[in-house]
Amino acid sequence: MGGGNAHMVGMTGPNELGIGAMMPSAMMVNGNGMMGSMAPGHTMYSGGEGPPGISAAQAMAQAQAAAQAAAQGMGNPMMSSPSVMSGPVQIAPTPVMPSSQFHQQQMIVHQRSRASATPHHHARSAMAQQRQQGGYLGNSYDASHLVGSSATNYADFLSGRSTTPMGHLNNHGSTPVTIRPPSTRPKSVSVSSANGRRTPGSGASLPQQQQQQQQPVRKSGPRWTELDLGGMNLRAISAPLFRYTFMTKLYLNHNQLTHIPLAITNLRCLEELDISGNMLSVVPPELGLCCRLRELLLFDNQISDLPCELGTLYQLETLGLEGNPLQDDIKGLLQKEGTRALIEYLRDSGSAMPAPPDRQWISLDKDVKTDSPEVLTVLSYNVLCPKYATPQMYSYCPSWALAWEYRRDTILSELSALQPDIVCLQEVEAIQFDECFKVKLREMGYEGVFWTKSRARTMSEDERKRVDGCATFYKSSMFTCQTTHLLEFQQSALNRKDFRKCDDFFNRFMTKDNIVGFAMLKHKKLPGEPMLFVANAHVHWDPEFVDVKMVQAAMLTEELAMLIQKHAPGIGPAPSVMSPGSGESEAHRVQLQLQAQQKQFQKVATIICGDFNSTPDSGLYEFFSRGRLDKDHEELVRLEPYADYKRHGLRHPLGLKSAYASKEELPLTNLTPTFRGTIDYIWYTTGTLIPTGLLGKVDEEWISQVVGFPNTHIPSDHIPIMAEFKWKPSGNVPNPAATPGRHSFQYNRK
Incomplete structure (x- = not known):
């Protein structure tokens, strides 16, 4: 490029959409090989004749000022848009320095x-x-x-x-x-x-495994x-x-x-x-x-x-x-x-979002009399331990709605409105059981028992107060508690000779402190005061440890079968799936023994409640509902340390069914920004109990407008689930399919 003539690039013309517009700026190369930015509607000169009354140096200075203003974005906010119109550039004042x-x-x-x-x-x-x-x-x-x-x-x-x-x-x-x-x-x-759920101490981000999944x-x-x-x-x-x-x-x-x-x-x-x-x-x-x-x-x-x-x-x-x-x-x-x-x-x-509509009560038997002594209601609820409910873990929830005092009062209001006969709570802090739930629920007519998680064993007195566990409450006017029992998976596994004590066992299973609490109740208002076995469980959450979940589920059913055999009259010895031996003949013998004793176990009313951290398509759900899980199931592939489980698969004789399976499982019991699904269940023995009603789902339209739980109206990352049962007369066949009906759920039904 020679002489003093300016060479222009990007002159006025149509844009790529075929719409006439002035380009936001023009690039030029002057005689010295210098590049400059042109403002719309202006011409830059570098030497030679310029407009009257303005020197080349002044023109260059003005052009450079315009270019600087354009580069700093101090002109029209839309200056970079292809649709800006041509016109003289107003050179902006000196930009404000950033304050932080x-x-x-x-x-x-x-x-x-x-x-x-x-x-x-x-x-x-x-x-x-x-x-x-x-x-x-x-x-x-x-x-x-x-x-x-x-x-x-x-x-x-x-x-x-x-x-x-x-x-x-x-x-x-x-x-x-x-x-x-x-x-x-x-x-x-x-x-x-x-x-x-985010794990404690995870900070603002979710666990890496969870994000990947x-x-x-x-x-x-x-x-x-x-x-x-x-x-x-x-x-x-x-x-x-x-x-x-x-x-x-x-x-x-x-x-x-x-x-x-x-x-x-x-x-x-x-x-x-x-x-x-x-x-x-x-x-x-x-x-x-x-x-x-x-x-x-x-x-x-x-x-x-x-x-x-x-x-x-x-x-x-x-x-x-x-x-x-x-x-x-x-x-x-x-x-x-x-x-x-x-x-x-x-x-x-912000103000609290609109409250969801009342959850509907699903009636499976319209003829049932709710005030009859043979009818009982059971509720299961993970209340979200205060230690886990941190702003870093649930940063989408307002801080005032995440505070334990606010959530505690909401939880107590829910329990007071629903008035179940049996309440199974998970993630209850020891100090909250002593100072809050035991006191408040006693005023409502309940007695309760609490089991703390295994890690409390190694803690000081003050530290133990903050450890969570499971709490079971029952209406004292209806039940008396005969005895209680705690299954600590860690301790029980150490005492089992069939579990191979390898690295996988210690690194995967022994680092989890989940528990199951058992309460053996007697029904005071029914003839003969029949027994009711209630298990309250909290199974490990991490999807990377599905083998741990399955072993915990198997140990739960085995422990419950032994307790029934010990405390319920007329029940023979529990089938031993731990007996030594190998091969298909041994597995076949165990299966025959299970089938022979299943009728005996179904004579005893049993309820298993809890947070099982497993969806309805999981191996755990299949194991509970079918009574067996074959050894080649994909969720049993890592059971090498648990030799007999690996060799025979999983079996139990309890004859269980999910209460909500009588209608359909809820679409969700847990909702966070990264997960929505059903992971809480109430299991019952089909030989003794008939489900007659269920607490329905949270309104789906309302759910679509929330990011997750907890929030201003849901005090936990779980929702409570509740089922109504009728004691089945002896000799009755299993519950036939009921025609479900709906009516608006009224609190304080009893």
């Missing part, structure tokens, strides 16, 4: 956002990065996850009608990578034995999870976009959107959402349901306030709000203390 590191971070991300105004900036950047890395395949950045669009086929693409590839990535002559609309949704991992599983082949619709002058978003619930990143920046569709809540996998440079004045409260968001950019809009529902975005790291006419309190808090502080402020300052 959080404010500085806001400004940096703000400038990054303004620089992304060109159509499909993020997709193009990804492609450029691919080229710089020397190839499109086999590197660390998978740009096939980013999808661009064109004005001609975008509508067909969103509606799913188009099968035309949205783009091709050529790999130097190799087979192109085709980016297509997804043909199927990815399946989620089925965690059959996880409850989604909750990630979507995608089929092999081209797959995209990120969509870039930035800089497209879009005025509305097509509804089919929100069907792609697997998306993790969505860029809608620098368009002309005036609102965010409520269907955004369908995109629960979103981790990044950029809606900067639009014309939004309101942020929908429903956006708080996208609780996986880590980056939410709302720069350069017309937003003045934020809904408190955004407080549930507990993983949010960056909230971009510069360039909005924000209220002073929101703006000040964000600049001084950052995103985390603002989210916590919104979470704790």
Whole structure:
């Protein structure tokens, strides 16, 4: 380039959408080989004749000032948009220095956002990065996850009608990578034995194993999870976009959107959402349901306030709000203390969400008389130990609603309203049993017994008060407690000669301190005062230790069978699945013995309640309901240290069935942002008890509007489950299928 003539790049012209617009800036190279940025509607001179009254040096100084202002984003907030109109640039005053590191971070991300105004900036950047890395395949950045669009086929693409590839990535002559609309949704991992709870001391993030198991599983082949619709002058978003619930990143920046569709809540996998440079004045409260968001950019809009529902975005790291006419309190808090502080402020300052509708009572026998002495109700409830309910573990819950005093009072109100005859609680702290539950429930007519977890053995007196365990309460007007028994899995396993004491045994099984508490009750109001055996269990939670779950379940049923044989009259010796021997003949003998004694065990009324941390499709559920689990079952593959279990499989003679299986299992008893499912059960012996009623599910519409439990209305990460039973007259056949009926569940039914 010679002489003093300026050479211009990127002059005014139509943009890529075919819409006439002035390009945001022009690049020039002067005679000295220097590059400069041009403001819209201006011409830069470097030598030669200039406009009258202005020197070349002055022109260059003005141009450099304009370029600096453009680079710092001090002009029109929409200056980077392809749709800005030409006109003289107003040079902004000296930019305000950031008041804190959080404010500085806001400004940096703000400038990054303004620089992304060109159509499909993020997709193009990804492609450029691919080229710089020397190839499109086999590197660390998978740009096939980013999808661009064109004005001609975008509508067909969103509606799913188009099968035309949205783009091709050529790999130097190799087979192109085709980016297509997804043909199927990815399946989620089925965690059959996880409850989604964070472990104590895990900090703000969830356990690594749990996070891995909750990630979507995608089929092999081209797959995209990120969509870039930035800089497209879009005025509305097509509804089919929100069907792609697997998306993790969505860029809608620098368009002309005036609102965010409520269907955004369908995109629960979103981790990044950029809606900067639009014309939004309101942020929908429903956006708080996208609780996986880590980056939410709302720069350069017309937003003045934020809904408190955004407080549930507990993983949010960056909230971009510069360039909005924000209220002073929101703006000040964000600049001084950052995103985390603002989210916590919104979470704790909001009013309580609307309460869910009352859970319906499902009647399985409309003719049953609830005040009859042969009818009893049983409730099971994991109340979430205060030690585990930390703000780091449940940071989507308002701090005042997570406080134990608030949750305790709500739990007691629920128990008072439901008035079950037998209450089985899990995760009860020792001090809370002594100072709260035992006292309050005695006022309601209950007596109770408490069993603490095994780790309390090695603790001081003060430390033992904070150890949780299981508590069973019973109406003293109906039952008397004959005896109690505690099964500590650790201690019992050490005393068993058939368990091989290898590294796997000590590292996997002996580090778990779960327990089962047994109470042998006598029914005072029935002829003959029949026995009722009640087991209250809390099985290990971690899905990585499914072998531990299965061994704990097997030990539970064996211990219960021995207790029944010891305390119930007329029951013969329990079948020994631990007897020495090997081969199919031994397994066959054990099975015959189980079948022969099953009728005897079903003469004794038995209830097993608890948090089993296993879903209805798990091996534990199959074992309890069928009475057996074959040795080749996939959940028994790691049972080498437990030789007889490995050789024979698992068996029990109790004849159990889940109370809710008489209708259908609840859709969930535990809900967190990373897990939803049924893991709590009430098991009963089919030979002695008939289920006549069930406490129904939580309203599904209400559930769809919450991030997880606990919250302002649900005091634990579990919900209580409750079943009503009728004592079966001796000689009756097992319960026939009942025609379920529904009526509005009324508290204080008795």
